[in-house]
Amino acid sequence: MGFQNTIIAWYQQHKRDLPWRNTTDPYVIWLSEIILQQTRVDQGLPYFQRFLDAYPSVSDFAAASEQEVLRMWQGLGYYSRGRNMHFTARQVVALPGGAFPTGHDELIRLKGVGAYTAAAIASFSANEPVAVVDGNVYRVLARYFGVHLPINSNAGKKEFAMLANELLDRENPGIYNQAIMEFGALQCKPVSPDCPACPLKESCYALKKGEVKTLPVKLKKAKPKDRYFLYLLCREGNKVLVKQRGSGDIWQHLYDFPLVEQGGPEGTIPGLQALAQIHSRFGQLVTIRPLQYKKHLLTHQIIHAHFFALENYIINFKEEAEYKWVSVDELDALPLPKIISGFKDDFLNN
Numbered sequence: 001m002g003f004q005n006t007i008i009a010w011y012q013q014h015k016r017d018l019p020w021r022n023t024t025d026p027y028v029i030w031l032s033e034i035i036l037q038q039t040r041v042d043q044g045l046p047y048f049q050r051f052l053d054a055y056p057s058v059s060d061f062a063a064a065s066e067q068e069v070l071r072m073w074q075g076l077g078y079y080s081r082g083r084n085m086h087f088t089a090r091q092v093v094a095l096p097g098g099a100f101p102t103g104h105d106e107l108i109r110l111k112g113v114g115a116y117t118a119a120a121i122a123s124f125s126a127n128e129p130v131a132v133v134d135g136n137v138y139r140v141l142a143r144y145f146g147v148h149l150p151i152n153s154n155a156g157k158k159e160f161a162m163l164a165n166e167l168l169d170r171e172n173p174g175i176y177n178q179a180i181m182e183f184g185a186l187q188c189k190p191v192s193p194d195c196p197a198c199p200l201k202e203s204c205y206a207l208k209k210g211e212v213k214t215l216p217v218k219l220k221k222a223k224p225k226d227r228y229f230l231y232l233l234c235r236e237g238n239k240v241l242v243k244q245r246g247s248g249d250i251w252q253h254l255y256d257f258p259l260v261e262q263g264g265p266e267g268t269i270p271g272l273q274a275l276a277q278i279h280s281r282f283g284q285l286v287t288i289r290p291l292q293y294k295k296h297l298l299t300h301q302i303i304h305a306h307f308f309a310l311e312n313y314i315i316n317f318k319e320e321a322e323y324k325w326v327s328v329d330e331l332d333a334l335p336l337p338k339i340i341s342g343f344k345d346d347f348l349n350n
Helices: 002-014 026-035 041-054 058-063 066-073 079-093 115-126 135-145 154-167 173-186 205-209 272-282 318-322 328-332 338-347
Strands: 225-233 239-244 259-262 287-297 301-311 323-327
Touching (some): 026 079, 026 115, 041 066, 058 079, 066 079, 115 173, 135 154, 135 173, 135 205, 225 272, 239 328, 259 272, 301 338, 323 328, 328 338
Parallel strands (some): 225 301
Antiparallel strands (some): 225 259, 239 323, 287 301
């Protein structure tokens, strides 16, 4: 138990005072875990507090509308997390008793709750002996034990899960899980870890072999796809035309402006095919004035967005019923992709 005891002792001395660590309420822990997925603690903490203040219980969360949830989520990205949270809250209140579950087997059945999140909630709220494996845990185990299997391969995931389960302190699983994740976040960091001050330095494989920078191993991801959006701003006084995005693409159920997507970069002027679409939807006499270019990075896509102001337009396209006019003030209350929110701040709030 030397490894486990060392990790826990380090944690007791160095852990951060975070609000979700002062409770065993599975709902509060779930909020923190979902919000912090692929999000830094300093970025996620204000969102966690905002959600907890607005929805102090899972029934409060379930009673909110999806639009309210997405509006509060705005700026965090990965909007499917917000939608899944809303679905899960309603899923929970529909359970007998309407209480948030604490058992791993019940938690894993909830939408948006994977193996890691289920293990975290179960061990933190009920001290259930299930091991967590997140990015921090992968890094600590890979470096300390010299595991060279890629962490994003099926074989690697299986190997690390087995190793994490073997190492789990079954008397104190909640504390140990918190400790090894915190150790990876603060001590065994991805870049420039403080190896000279590490309490495990004498027995760390990576430090001995000079492989701290190369472990853990990760397979390269496919190159992100470039997409080219032409956003078309129609404005009537204080009102702008918006459309709620549908399912099956990025930013589901968020609002943006009418757009035409073209197949490649055409500079600041719409290509011929894009121009033909604009004319068919807004009339042959429409004039197009460039406003702004924004680049937005997503996990698997790079969005190149050119914003244009339309004048002398006629709205005669078939999808007219799916669009609506809203005031700039009303736009502030709608859930928007970050790229639209940034444009609004630059051009519509002045």
